Amino acid sequence: MIRHFTVLGIAVLAGLAYPHLFPNALTIAISVLLFAGWATSWDILGGWAGQLSLGHAGFVGLGAYFVAIGQSDYGLAPWWAMMLAMIAAAALAFAWGRITFGLRGPYFTLSTIAVAEILRMIAINEGWLTGGATGVFIATLPEPFGIDLFSRVVHFHMALAFSVLTVAIVIIISQSRFGYQLRAVREDESSAMAAGINPVVVKLKAFMLSAALVALGGGIYGIFLSFLEPHILFYLFLSIQIALTAIIGGRGTIWGPSIGALLLIGSGEIFRAAFAQANLLIYGLLILVVILFLPRGIFGEIQRRAVRRRYARSTQG
Amino acid sequence: MLEALRAEGITVRFGGVTAVDHVSLTLKDGEILGLIGPNGAGKTTLFNALTGFVPAGEGRITLYGQDVTRDPPYQRTRAGMGRTFQTERPFEELTVLENVLVPAFLKTKGRHEARALALEMLDQVGLADRAEQPALDLNLARRRRLELAKALAVRPRILFLDEIMAGLNPPALREMIGFVAGLRTQGLAIVMVEHIMQAIIELSDHVIVLASGKMIAEGTPQAVTSDDRVIEAYLGTD
Numbered sequence: 001m002i003r004h005f006t007v008l009g010i011a012v013l014a015g016l017a018y019p020h021l022f023p024n025a026l027t028i029a030i031s032v033l034l035f036a037g038w039a040t041s042w043d044i045l046g047g048w049a050g051q052l053s054l055g056h057a058g059f060v061g062l063g064a065y066f067v068a069i070g071q072s073d074y075g076l077a078p079w080w081a082m083m084l085a086m087i088a089a090a091a092l093a094f095a096w097g098r099i100t101f102g103l104r105g106p107y108f109t110l111s112t113i114a115v116a117e118i119l120r121m122i123a124i125n126e127g128w129l130t131g132g133a134t135g136v137f138i139a140t141l142p143e144p145f146g147i148d149l150f151s152r153v154v155h156f157h158m159a160l161a162f163s164v165l166t167v168a169i170v171i172i173i174s175q176s177r178f179g180y181q182l183r184a185v186r187e188d189e190s191s192a193m194a195a196g197i198n199p200v201v202v203k204l205k206a207f208m209l210s211a212a213l214v215a216l217g218g219g220i221y222g223i224f225l226s227f228l229e230p231h232i233l234f235y236l237f238l239s240i241q242i243a244l245t246a247i248i249g250g251r252g253t254i255w256g257p258s259i260g261a262l263l264l265i266g267s268g269e270i271f272r273a274a275f276a277q278a279n280l281l282i283y284g285l286l287i288l289v290v291i292l293f294l295p296r297g298i299f300g301e302i303q304r305r306a307v308r309r310r311y312a313r314s315t316q317g
Numbered sequence: 318m319l320e321a322l323r324a325e326g327i328t329v330r331f332g333g334v335t336a337v338d339h340v341s342l343t344l345k346d347g348e349i350l351g352l353i354g355p356n357g358a359g360k361t362t363l364f365n366a367l368t369g370f371v372p373a374g375e376g377r378i379t380l381y382g383q384d385v386t387r388d389p390p391y392q393r394t395r396a397g398m399g400r401t402f403q404t405e406r407p408f409e410e411l412t413v414l415e416n417v418l419v420p421a422f423l424k425t426k427g428r429h430e431a432r433a434l435a436l437e438m439l440d441q442v443g444l445a446d447r448a449e450q451p452a453l454d455l456n457l458a459r460r461r462r463l464e465l466a467k468a469l470a471v472r473p474r475i476l477f478l479d480e481i482m483a484g485l486n487p488p489a490l491r492e493m494i495g496f497v498a499g500l501r502t503q504g505l506a507i508v509m510v511e512h513i514m515q516a517i518i519e520l521s522d523h524v525i526v527l528a529s530g531k532m533i534a535e536g537t538p539q540a541v542t543s544d545d546r547v548i549e550a551y552l553g554t555d
Contacts, residue, residue: 177422177431183411190370191467192391193389194471195470197423308451311449311450311451
């Protein structure tokens with residue numbers, strides 16, 4: 001645990017230096033950090049608890065819309081709006097999980113697609129609340145302690161804080177009782193029950209925490225975009241991207257989702273600039289390579305080899 | 318002696334098939350109950366009904382006087398039941414130690430206490446030197462012992478063992494029989510489903526014989542194995 005927090009500390013220092021070193025490459029870094037945070041949060045449910053969600057874009061949209069509507073319609077400061085969004089996301093996850101966690105296999109996944117779609121339909125059709133298909137625009141934001149929330153550097157720091165928070169939470173979970181309950185439920189529900197674990201409760205907790213954290217990142221995303229369109233925010237492609245980021249990086253590992261974000265989102269942006277349309281092809285090839293040769297994801301394979309090597313060394317002595 | 322387990326009129330039906338038909342049994346603290354019968358007799362179904370993994374359509378189950386008939390398996394575990402699975406179910410992506418940590422968290426406070434308990438259980442089943450090994454890599458005999466360590470880590474008062482002797486070679490079998498005998502001296506009540514008669518005869522205080530879901534005989538191992546109905550159920554008549 002100390003080792004992981006040390007790595008995280010170094011990452012924070014690197015992150016704080018970044019805006020000074022690359023002041024013209026902030027936008028891509030913000031994307032990478034937001035995706036790292038979303039994928040890490042997604043992974044609490046998708047990787048650690050093993051419940052594949054393809055609806056997490058819904059929570060991104062929830063966070064972003066709470067901030068935008070809160071600001072434009074109610075004059076609510078973004079930090080309060082984000083807190084409300086987290087509560088709303090957790091409540092939605094609770095309600096949805098109650099209904100669907102009795103289902104096994106792909107049914108939960110299918111239902112998550114439906115949730116995000118329902119939210120998208122509400123965002124598009126309930127124009128009185130959401131601005132409809134044209135979207136919402138954040139025209140003004142408060143200036144806490146003189147900080148300009150429209151500044152890219154501020155967005156970068158918010159995204160950095162978000163991703164660091166999610167990783168820190170996962171580091172703590174990984175060593176805790178809850179973390180072992182999550183893994184037990186993922187590996188074998190019957191055996192988990194024999195260990196005194198109620199699988200539905202464990203999955204609900206994971207879903208609620210995962211949803212609330214993604215909504216927090218969604219709020220930051222809303223401030224970063226300042227113009228919200230329902231087609232982008234609740235879109236299935238965003239859900240898939242979040243899930244893929246975690247899967248390719250390594251499900252159920254501390255660093256996998258962040259590595260996935262660096263690789264997929266970071267390289268994705270570079271490829272898009274360099275190869276235009278061919279970037280999707282490269283994206284696809286990358287996914288294929290990981291699935292074929294690194295089924296546990298990049299960090300997942302590294303970690304597994306390390307465990308085996310450590311054990312082999314300990315028996316040779 | 319305290320009554321550990323009482324089951325009355327347990328009946329389990331799958332569609333039109335009655336897998337377990339009005340079976341009753343009692344078990345005292347520190348006793349071993351053997352459950353035998355030919356294949357398809359309903360042993361595992363009864364076992365699963367007692368531990369809560371299959372709902373009993375009729376009947377009543379009490380654990381130290383507490384009615385657990387409607388409780389799901391995880392609540393029965395919390396109330397004092399521990400069980401192994403016939404096909405071992407290690408958490409494959411976890412190490413041996415982490416496998417035992419999962420149940421060890423149930424009756425301990427904090428991860429240091431849980432870790433200490435898990436290591437103690439691994440030591441008890443002789444897997445301490447393999448704590449850091451991925452569970453997936455264990456051979457059959459060691460997977461069995463891991464199952465036992467997991468079942469014991471919930472600190473049960475009654476232990477349910479589902480064919481833990483099956484497939485073991487003679488030295489491993491001897492070791493396992495010795496181990497279960499040792500558990501009894503610690504005061505655990507044990508219910509075991511077993512095909513290996515050597516284990517049943519050496520260990521059981523009391524044996525129940527099932528055939529086609531019904532209890533056809535019960536008594537001491539010696540009485541039961543010489544019972545005509547039992548021989549008939551196993552071998553058939555001409």
